[in-house]
Amino acid sequence: MEWAPYVLGRQQLTLMEDGEPIHTAQVSQEWREHNGLVKLQWPPHSPNMNPIGNLWKKIKFQVSTFYQPQTMDELQAAITAAWNDIPSQHLDQLFKTMPKQMQEIID
Template identity: 35%
Template sequence: MNAEQYVDILTDGLLPSIEESGIPAGDSIFQQDNDPKHTSKLAQKWFENQGITVMDWPAQSPDLNPIEHLWEHIKRQLNTWDTQQKGVHELWDRVAGEWNEIEAEVCQNLISSLPRRTEAVIKAKGGNTKY
């Protein structure tokens, strides 16, 4: 994916989501990692034009990214299957199925753990943590 594709995704996905949420775009704070397409001049200009604030985010910070922990949850769920998938399509179907079965409590626990994870990253001065 390049910067142009990323901006297209933001336009087609993020803007409608913000609008649907009822939160004014100017009151939105968006979190993303420091992938080059996210920090590109094109993406920065897009956020500026939309009036969306981008949260400052440390580089290489998977401990602070809840989606990384959701993927770990999916991996654990996939490991409970008795049989190996027979190919990429079956794997995709299993991942999609497990994703759809994630309980709200799992997401809420990840959100609730953010202050602890943030403290751990600060204490480690951006280094590795137990998370």
């Protein structure tokens, strides 16, 4: 993962994942371990505070609609292209909603 050291200028990344089977599967755990990623301990049934969680649906839709990946390399390229198509303003807006979401959970 040659990009990992450059994300937010950090040498280590921490993932925030829910209890979905795809995240708890042994293959996922082994991949994280192999790539030096740390999983944030997250209580069960806690609110989803992932600000970009809804983007995955959009990316999945774009990949399945506009690409027909046949290999892992093609799939990775399609996901990267779909991600790059998301305007940075959209990402900024998602992060700006975080304080309100946090306050709603507290209230």
